[in-house]
Amino acid sequence: MKKIFIAAILLVLCSLSSASFASELKIAIMQDAYRDAQKYRPLVEYFKTKGIDASFSLAQNYPEAAKMFSLGTVNAMFSGSGIAGAMIIKDLAVPIVRPVDKDGISTYWAVVLAPKGTPAYNGQAGYFKGKKVILCALASSGEFYLRSIPGDAAGKATIVLAASHGAAIDGLSKGLADVAIVKNRTWDKVKHNYAGLEMVGKDTGENPDGTFIMSSKVDEKLKEQVEAVLLALEADSSTGAAAVKETMGIQGFIKTTMEDFKHTLGLLKKAGVNKSFDFAY
Known part of the structure; x- marks a missing residue:
């Protein structure tokens, strides 16, 4: 028992x-x-x-x-x-x-930013040739997006890693890169602070x-x-x-x-x- x-x-x-x-x-x-x-x-x-x-x-x-x-x-x-x-x-x-x-938002997409007057992004890997691109590592609106572009866009560019999307935008404004790839929601929130920058392209999906x-x-x-x-x-x-x-x-x-x-x-x-x-x- x-x-x-x-x-x-x-x-x-x-x-x-x-x-x-x-x-x-x-x-x-x-x-x-x-x-x-x-x-x-x-x-x-x-x-x-x-x-x-x-x-x-x-x-x-x-x-x-x-x-x-x-x-x-x-x-x-x-x-x-x-x-x-x-x-x-x-x-x-x-x-x-x-x-x-x-605001009822639950999705986002990548946007390509550059100093005002820069030619628009044409969707081709060659656009990034010789350019410094600042972005976040392993982000679908950052490094993953760049590496997804057919034609080895990442190999044609010099990648500059940023700690956040906001830091990438700030780095671009300070001349640390020629182009930034960031989250559109972040850009929308801070773009009023960066009169010298503009969106030159974006991803087509969310x-x-x-x-x-x-x-x-x-x-x-x-x-x-x-x-x-x-x-x-x-x-x-x-x-x-x-x-x-x-x-x-x-x-x-x-x-x-x-x-x-x-x-x-x-x-x-x-x-x-x-x-x-x-x-x-």
């Missing part, structure tokens, strides 16, 4: 341990600036009120975050479409939801913005629970939900699928991303 009782206790403990592990959400977030980390803190607390044990780990840049994800150090993250798409191609992750900002992806190996019940919580956020009038929406600057989240990544995945494959891609060129 004693052995049966002990075995029963061990079984319960193992089940609890397994359930705890299965419900543990380990989110990678970027910390290019202190506020980038702080804006996700209310979300972590909100998850906990919904019975999801959430925590986050900081990554200094997207390549580092991608490595953490692929190694299993984290199992979820809000990601730019480039990294998210790369991990989808590598079968490491699946898209869950993406945020909708207060990418999901800030998608929340989860590991392909995560328990399906946890994926479903996380998705349900995030999709219900917009209608939630609680103090915790309000804090999430305020700090993230969003209305709520919408479901995101592989179909939403159709343009992005095509772009990445043209840029040479495949299952063996190691998040670096």
Whole structure:
């Protein structure tokens, strides 16, 4: 009887341990600036009120975050479409939801910027020949876009890496490059500060913005629970939900699928991303 009782206790403990592990959400977030980390803190607390044990780990840049994800150090993250798409191609992750900002926007595309008077981008790789191009590494509105252009546009150019899209625009204005490739949403927000720059070209498709992806190996019940919580956020009038929406600057989240990544995945494959891609060129 004693052995049966002990075995029963061990079984319960193992089940609890397994359930705890299965419900543990380990989110990678970027910390290019202190506020980038702080804006996700209310979300972590909100998850906990919904019975999801959430925590986050900081990554200094997207390549580092991608490595953490692929190694299993984290199992979820809000990601730019480039990294998210790369991990989808590598079968490491699946898209869950993406945020909708207060203006109802949830997608973006690459724009090509240059000093006023520069000839318009003609869609050809030769346009970049001999030019310094400043952009963000592993971004669908940055390095991935340049490398997706047929004819080896990246090989014809000198690439200058920037820490952010804003930094790329600022670097172009200071003469650090001849051309910048950046996210259109960033350009729209700051272009009034750069009278000497103009858009000379753009991508023809859209990418999901800030998608929340989860590991392909995560328990399906946890994926479903996380998705349900995030999709219900917009209608939630609680103090915790309000804090999430305020700090993230969003209305709520919408479901995101592989179909939403159709343009992005095509772009990445043209840029040479495949299952063996190691998040670096």
